[in-house]
Amino acid sequence: MVGTEAVVTSVRAAGAHDVVSLTVPDASPWVHARPGQLVAVPTDPATGRVLPEVHWLAGAHVDPVHGASVDLLLPVQRQTATGERVRLLGPLGRGFPAPSAPVPVLLVGHGGGAVPLRWLVEVLRDRGCPVHVLLSASDPDLHLDLVHLRRHARAVLLALPEDLPATLRRVLDDPAADPAVVYAAGPVPLLRGVAEEALRRGLPVRAAALDLDGPAVVCGTGLCGACDLLVHDDGRGPRQAGRAGRVLRPCLEGPVVPGEWLVEEPAR
Numbered sequence: 001m002v003g004t005e006a007v008v009t010s011v012r013a014a015g016a017h018d019v020v021s022l023t024v025p026d027a028s029p030w031v032h033a034r035p036g037q038l039v040a041v042p043t044d045p046a047t048g049r050v051l052p053e054v055h056w057l058a059g060a061h062v063d064p065v066h067g068a069s070v071d072l073l074l075p076v077q078r079q080t081a082t083g084e085r086v087r088l089l090g091p092l093g094r095g096f097p098a099p100s101a102p103v104p105v106l107l108v109g110h111g112g113g114a115v116p117l118r119w120l121v122e123v124l125r126d127r128g129c130p131v132h133v134l135l136s137a138s139d140p141d142l143h144l145d146l147v148h149l150r151r152h153a154r155a156v157l158l159a160l161p162e163d164l165p166a167t168l169r170r171v172l173d174d175p176a177a178d179p180a181v182v183y184a185a186g187p188v189p190l191l192r193g194v195a196e197e198a199l200r201r202g203l204p205v206r207a208a209a210l211d212l213d214g215p216a217v218v219c220g221t222g223l224c225g226a227c228d229l230l231v232h233d234d235g236r237g238p239r240q241a242g243r244a245g246r247v248l249r250p251c252l253e254g255p256v257v258p259g260e261w262l263v264e265e266p267a268r
């Protein structure tokens with residue numbers, strides 16, 4: 001884990017979030033950063049919070065002339081200001097692997113949990129992948145940075161949470177989308193549902209299996225256990241007694257994991 005002091009250079013409002021860009025003094029840790037990785041921001045215990053803030057990395061750009069910058073999506077209530085100095089630990093964890101060829105892809109996410117997809121859509125488009133994005137949120141203001149997503153994706157579909165399963169099936173079976181790979185980010189029940197539908201159609205799935213948007217306060221560094229997740233990974237690792245699977249700690253072994261690990265029965 002590498003720590004650095006970053007400086008906020010711009011703050012742009014995007015619904016319930018601010019898109020925050022920060023410059024970092026040393027580019028080397030960020031050269032190979034990927035969507036799906038995390039950063040931790042240590043907090044001052046005097047404020048009553050011991051665990052760090054944990055955020056999805058929403059972008060990292062290394063430029064030989066202008067240096068390195070990192071993007072984060074932070075809650076508006078945090079009132080992040082230009083010029084603020086922020087200590088960052090990261091990038092942490094395993095991010096999304098890009099497909100080896102420029103194939104059509106589908107990204108599925110929910111609310112603020114979809115942050116990793118914001119950067120992923122940009123990376124995939126640069127690799128020549130036609131991208132469809134399907135997002136659910138209970139309130140239109142909770143959709144993430146739609147301007148950015150629409151700039152990079154071929155289509156962005158929005159659904160209410162209760163309509164997401166049917167919309168997902170429709171997109172998976174739509175010849176205009178014809179995804180060859182599915183990426184997902186959001187609450188674990190959503191990830192399991194996406195994995196089931198995609199695997200049933202023979203499509204590989206990768207999911208960012210850490211819910212930073214949920215009620216649990218997480219550490220992002222393997223200490224708190226709040227992210228522990230039951231997975232089914234063909235017997236790799238210790239089995240949990242009496243249950244068909246094992247407990248995975250996504251912030252250490254992920255957060256991006258194969259979709260097969262999230263479903264109990266392999267697709268036939």
Ligand code: FES
Pocket residue numbers: 218219220221222223224225226227228249250251252
């Ligand atoms: S978030 Fe604390 S152990 Fe994973």
